[in-house]
Amino acid sequence: MEKRFRVGIVGLSAERGWATTAHIPALRALADVFEIAGVANTSLASAQAAAAAFDIPRAFGNVAELVASPDIDAVVVTVKVPYHRDVVAAALAAGKSVYCEWPLGNGLAEATELARLANETKALAVIGTQAVASPEVQFVRKLVADGYIGDVLSSTYISAGVSWGEHVPRGDAYAMDSKNGATLLSVIGGHAIAAVQSVLGPIREIGAVLSQRRQTVSIVDTGESIPLKTPDHVMINAVLESGAPLSLQIRGGLPRGIKLLWEINGTEGDLRITAAIEQAPVVNISPLRVEAGRKGQDGYIELEIPKTYYFGLEDAVASRNVAGIYRLMADDLRLGTRAAPNFDDALELHKVLSAIEQSDQTGRRVHVG
Numbered sequence: 001m002e003k004r005f006r007v008g009i010v011g012l013s014a015e016r017g018w019a020t021t022a023h024i025p026a027l028r029a030l031a032d033v034f035e036i037a038g039v040a041n042t043s044l045a046s047a048q049a050a051a052a053a054f055d056i057p058r059a060f061g062n063v064a065e066l067v068a069s070p071d072i073d074a075v076v077v078t079v080k081v082p083y084h085r086d087v088v089a090a091a092l093a094a095g096k097s098v099y100c101e102w103p104l105g106n107g108l109a110e111a112t113e114l115a116r117l118a119n120e121t122k123a124l125a126v127i128g129t130q131a132v133a134s135p136e137v138q139f140v141r142k143l144v145a146d147g148y149i150g151d152v153l154s155s156t157y158i159s160a161g162v163s164w165g166e167h168v169p170r171g172d173a174y175a176m177d178s179k180n181g182a183t184l185l186s187v188i189g190g191h192a193i194a195a196v197q198s199v200l201g202p203i204r205e206i207g208a209v210l211s212q213r214r215q216t217v218s219i220v221d222t223g224e225s226i227p228l229k230t231p232d233h234v235m236i237n238a239v240l241e242s243g244a245p246l247s248l249q250i251r252g253g254l255p256r257g258i259k260l261l262w263e264i265n266g267t268e269g270d271l272r273i274t275a276a277i278e279q280a281p282v283v284n285i286s287p288l289r290v291e292a293g294r295k296g297q298d299g300y301i302e303l304e305i306p307k308t309y310y311f312g313l314e315d316a317v318a319s320r321n322v323a324g325i326y327r328l329m330a331d332d333l334r335l336g337t338r339a340a341p342n343f344d345d346a347l348e349l350h351k352v353l354s355a356i357e358q359s360d361q362t363g364r365r366v367h368v369g
Contacts, residue, residue: 006072008067009023012041014046025313038069080174081182102130102190129325133325150269158258161250178230203246208237211231275288284321290305
């Protein structure tokens with residue numbers, strides 16, 4: 001049996017959260033490669049509760065103990081964004097491989113610092129932009145690359161913002177303030193742009209408007225009203241390196257109409273991508289429906305995606321694409337490749353977000369980077 005890589009998770013709750021619903025099932029689906037060996041949280045008691053809930057052999061008293069342990073090969077960072085920098089830096093300094101959830105840092109400066117640290121330590125540093133591992137996004141990428149719709153003329157992307165609406169889950173309350181780095185733009189927008197660029201190539205320049213229309217939001221669990229201190233609407237018009245224009249709009253909450261629609265228009269046909277599950281209409285989570293209309297034909301037909309694009313977690317909505325990133329990371333660990341999205345990729349994505357913010361603030365178009 002090949003060596004299994006021992007994973008320590010930072011930020012695993014015994015009851016709820018992204019690590020619970022996505023990372024644990026994904027890692028267990030790849031048990032031939034990964035072993036969940038430890039957990040560290042804000043307190044030893046919290047770590048012990050998580051370890052007991054998921055049958056993890058060791059609970060660490062703090063992050064420093066986990067990253068220093070010789071029994072941990074890779075550190076998974078699923079804490080809230082304001083804590084990414086300290087946890088990731090500690091793991092890299094200890095010589096560990098890292099999987100950090102997106103966004104990498106709280107803004108461009110932190111992302112720049114962490115990408116530099118990863119390059120200096122030569123560590124395998126993976127970023128959780130799960131949409132790029134989506135089977136359907138990978139299928140669309142190949143269709144475009146193979147010229148299925150000819151030359152790309154333009155693309156339009158409309159998405160729901162889910163949490164940044166009238167009602168907010170308690171666990172997302174911290175994201176209602178831009179200072180915490182988990183915003184409609186950085187989270188929903190970041191994953192969307194990662195998908196778009198993985199298929200159509202980099203964005204070259206951007207004009208953007210970030211709007212905040214709501215002043216308060218309601219916590220789902222308690223009905224408590226809290227102030228909203230972050231935009232709840234993102235609108236950009238961009239030009240890709242290829243010269244093709246991109247229009248992207250993200251609306252906070254779950255609108256009654258279109259929840260996810262991505263169209264790619266080409267000289268020989270068009271592609272239309274929508275969410276197969278309307279309760280999770282974001283490209284990094286939902287299974288996607290891919291339809292095509294070819295030149296000379298009316299309307300669209302749904303395309304059957306080859307089974308080779310899937311990897312056994314089709315029905316596990318939250319963890320399916322996270323497992324896709326872990327599969328790439330496993331290959332990188334075993335083979336010394338760099339197939340998984342890394343911190344350099346994350347930095348480039350942060351530069352796009354920074355350009356969007358600059359354009360909104362100045363009212364001018366901004367070149368990325």
